[in-house]
Amino acid sequence: MANFIDRQKERATLEKEYARSGSSLVILYGRRRVGKTTLISEFIKDKKALFYLASEESESQNRIAFQEKVADFINNDLLRAADIKSWDLLFKQIIDAKLPTKPVIVIDEFQYIGKSNSAFPSVFQRIWEEILKKQSVMVILCGSLISMMESQTLSYSSPLYGRRTAQIRLTQIPFRYYREFFPYNERRNLIEMYAVTGGVPKYIESFSNCSDIYQAIEDNVLNQNSYLYDEPNFLLQQEVSEIGSYFSIIRSIAAGNHKISAIASMLEVKVTSLSKYLQTLINLDILEREVPITEENPEKSKKGLYKIKDNYLRFWFAFIYPNRGFIESGNESFVLDKIQKGFISSQAAFVYEDVCREKMWELNANSSWPFCFSKVGRWWNSEEEIDIAALDPDGNNLILGECKFWQEPVGVSVLRSLEEKAYSVEWRKQKRKVWFILFSISGYTDELQQIAANRNDLILSE
Structure with a gap:
């Protein structure tokens, strides 16, 4: 997969933070293999960036490895050989290097350092406040362990709470x-x-x-x-x-x-x-x-x-x-x-039902109905279930739909069954208007297509 697909909003957020005057601190997190590192790599490929991948080793071992990265980043052999016991000095070296463009400092799997030393978020808070905050620098703290990243960087009890300028929770790529x-x-x-x-x-x-x-x-x-x-x-x-x-x-x-x-x-x-x-x-x-x-x-x-x-x-x-x-x-x-x-x-x-509910928002944005619904999901009671149900409370409009991942085309019987089930939905029964939508992976019978052509309250979708 050579092409970089999706993530336009996330990339735009990162570029906006980079363009910010002064400093920016971005928290980027999400489950493993969802593409966090790839997103960061794509973002920093044309920038002066230090990328450090933290390990599950001790904090001191991470600091030593980070020192090597900093020495390479600012091309400082003296720093490489120095005996440094403080994270503060390493970040100060980056700022004092007077780089030609705004540097981007990425610490990937940040939570591992906090896991080995629970005081590290406090250490980094001090570094941010005293060394980085007033400089032209962008910092990205990235992590895969959602619960740890939230507790170490985003929760109210975290020393870093309120310091971030942006946060991105990277999720799976949509079907579209x-x-x-x-x-x-x-x-x-x-x-x-x-x-x-x-x-x-x-x-x-x-x-x-x-x-x-x-x-x-x-x-x-x-x-x-x-x-x-x-x-x-x-x-x-x-x-x-x-x-x-x-x-x-x-x-x-x-x-x-x-x-x-x-x-x-x-x-x-x-x-x-x-x-x-x-x-x-x-x-x-x-x-x-x-x-x-x-x-x-x-x-x-x-x-x-x-x-x-x-x-x-x-x-x-x-x-x-x-x-x-x-x-x-x-x-x-x-x-x-x-x-x-x-x-x-x-x-x-x-899963096809999930895909169809995602498609509903696309149809909504494309004005497929003379109104816009505000929420979509499923409907059921003790006897009936409807795959798609969307509500427009302001206009008293109700959309009901079925999704069929069949080998054969969907026929009129599915529409008639849906119309029958609509009577079981009590929502604003006396004043609502009901609209229907069918999704079928294998198309529709000629008879159903003819019916749909003569009705403005019925949509057939794939």
Whole structure:
């Protein structure tokens, strides 16, 4: 993947901070493999920049390694040989070097230094206030451990709280950019790729040489020597302490238990004991809590369902984690067969719904309706479920839709079923106007297309 795709907003933020008069301090963080280092490398390629990757060694070892980087950066052999025990002196050397252009100082995996010495954020706060703040310099503190980066740099209790001039939480790349990664693939295949790689650049890169999703899974996930085979364990082990408890919760949700009561029942624990674990997984962007879009008070709603937000983790916990015994005993083909039988209905079809909800915002921005909705999601009650529901409270407009990741074209029966289900939605029933939208990966029957051509309240989308 030679081209740098997406991240326009993040790049613009970095350029704006660089152009700022005086100093700037940017906190850039996000889960592993999401492209933080690549984004920074792209940003600094035409700038005078010092890039230091912190390690999990002691603070003193990091300081010694940073000293080497500074000596190279300002071309100072005396500094390289000096016995320096202070971070302050190293940053002062950079400022005193009187460089021709504004320097950019990047400390990647910043949280490791704070992990080895909990006082380091206070040390860096002093360096910022006394040495860097009044100079023409840009500092980027970057990290992959979300909980540590938040506690060390962003939380109210952190010594660095209030010092940042910008913060960027880098997330996965949206589906709409997948065509740029796989320019020759059909849309169906793009969604299948997205259903596993989930917008994580490193995963996309690993899948980029495979046109068939099952071949890509066999080569990159079922292969025990691939980093993806044990990736969830790697992702979670440094973020949380009780990794077994978190794995059990995610596994339960992947098995179809979305209500907190169902999760607790499967794990044989009290509902009240799950709250802190669920909230941590939400904070890590691994889970999300959904409520019907028509709920007036989402936080207090008792209809909340928990969903695995990360596509790869959803796939891994559904197909890999419960089948590790088969894989590790040499029966990868058996597991691949199970994946082939269940992937579309249990994974791709649900991810397609997410893609369609993303598409809804694009249609909204393109004035596809004579109004703009303010929120979109799903709707359900005890008997019915609707894939797409969007609300325009100001104009009393309600959009309802279905998403079908089928092999055959969608016909009139799907529309009629949706129209029937609309009567179950109580939201402003007496004064609303209902609009309909259908999404189909395999197109529509001629009969349905003819109906849509004669109605202004119905949109057919891919």
